[in-house]
Amino acid sequence: MAKTAQERADEKAERLYYKKHKKPGKITLADVIFNVINYLVFALFTFICIFPFYYLFINTISDNELVRKGLINFFPRGIHFGNYVRLMAVNDLFLSTLVTVSRTVLGTALMVTASGFVGYLVTQKEMWGRSFWYRFIVVTMYFNAGIIPWYLNMSMLGLTNSFAAYVIPGIVAPYNIILVKTYIESSIPSELEESAQLDGASKMKIFTSIIWPLSKPILATIAVFGAVGQWNSFQDSLILMQSAPKLYTLQHRLYIYLNTTSNLAALMSSGSTSGISQTVLESALNGKVIKYTISMVTIIPILCVYPFMQRYFEKGIMMGAVKG
Known part of the structure; x- marks a missing residue:
């Protein structure tokens, strides 16, 4: 049986009201744990990708003697651009x-x-x-x-x-x-x-x-x-x-x-x-x-x-x- 125009209008108004006033889903402890692990994994992956380039760069601008001895790992020391x-x-x-x-x-x-x-x-x-x-x-x-x-x-x-x-x-x-x-x-x-x-x-x-x-x-x-x-x-x-x-x-x-x-x-x-x-x-x-x-x-x-x-x-x- 076909719906009348009034019935269709009422259904549309009901959907709009529900969409406007519905409450967002409650965030559970499992969601929080998942998000934390997810961010940590992607942060670690980003670090793994970026660190080799960073390591190369700091070794090119650090004191050559320290680089030769393998003492430059995370921070540059004796910064210079003589190598370039x-x-x-x-x-x-x-x-x-x-x-x-x-x-x-x-x-x-x-x-x-x-x-x-x-x-x-x-x-x-x-x-x-x-x-x-x-x-x-x-x-x-x-x-x-x-x-x-x-x-x-x-x-x-x-x-x-x-x-x-x-x-x-x-x-x-x-x-x-x-x-x-x-x-x-x-x-x-x-x-x-x-x-x-x-x-x-x-x-x-x-x-x-x-x-x-x-x-x-x-x-x-x-x-x-x-x-x-x-x-x-x-x-x-x-x-x-x-x-x-x-x-x-x-x-x-x-x-x-x-x-x-x-x-x-x-x-x-x-x-x-x-x-x-x-x-x-x-x-x-x-x-x-x-x-x-x-x-x-x-x-x-x-x-x-x-x-x-x-x-x-x-x-x-x-x-x-x-x-x-």
């Missing part, structure tokens, strides 16, 4: 930093663009050989020929001692393409594309005006992946740039500096210190400090960039992994 000043004096450090920044920006931009476009293409059912090409891209994730065939291939392609070796091989990233494809299929309604097609929009117009703006979370996510990988990349510089020291990356240059000080420390332990300046000897004595300082220099840029991408990162990686 000394590191800035490394030969060609500025040029290596410029190379690393350039490959990170350019390589990440090209990778994100290619991943977004290819990820969109493999969602199009009318694409010729769509299943084959998608599987062909995915299967490359499971096979690796090894360093020697990789080097021979790069050499035959003319990518040794060339800046292009930092950028071209990383443009196509199968894992990122999978993330973009999954995100588009699960998060962007197909009706938007169909509507644009009815209005006469081309595939490129749909991609640039609809798919690309709506895919910002997943694109920001793979941008973080790509930037971190490019910034920390070391092997390609070590193997491919043997005759082009001007193209050494920051990590490669700092690796050479660290090896030099380690070798000097070995010479000092054997008593062979003739002809070595006092400044160099002091650097060799503080090998641990040098390692800490180099670690901080390579980590700081990523720590500065990541917070700005965090709001996209979590949403993108979750949405991009909903289905395969």
Whole structure:
């Protein structure tokens, strides 16, 4: 039997009254204990995550002799910034930093663009050989020929001692393409594309005006992946740039500096210190400090960039992994 308008109005008024005057649930002792334990666990987890970076930093600005003896654990002592000043004096450090920044920006931009476009293409059912090409891209994730065939291939392609070796091989990233494809299929309604097609929009117009703006979370996510990988990349510089020291990356240059000080420390332990300046000897004595300082220099840029991408990162990686 259908309700009258008056009965429906009375029920609505009753619900509103109950919602306005209902009392909040009583907090029990179990709730308090659970909240306390929950906060303590997350506080401990946060401390565990932050403390290694804090430990590195305080050891780089503390007295080097105290650091060498392992006496700096929680608070800095004898604060100075000489380690960073000394590191800035490394030969060609500025040029290596410029190379690393350039490959990170350019390589990440090209990778994100290619991943977004290819990820969109493999969602199009009318694409010729769509299943084959998608599987062909995915299967490359499971096979690796090894360093020697990789080097021979790069050499035959003319990518040794060339800046292009930092950028071209990383443009196509199968894992990122999978993330973009999954995100588009699960998060962007197909009706938007169909509507644009009815209005006469081309595939490129749909991609640039609809798919690309709506895919910002997943694109920001793979941008973080790509930037971190490019910034920390070391092997390609070590193997491919043997005759082009001007193209050494920051990590490669700092690796050479660290090896030099380690070798000097070995010479000092054997008593062979003739002809070595006092400044160099002091650097060799503080090998641990040098390692800490180099670690901080390579980590700081990523720590500065990541917070700005965090709001996209979590949403993108979750949405991009909903289905395969």
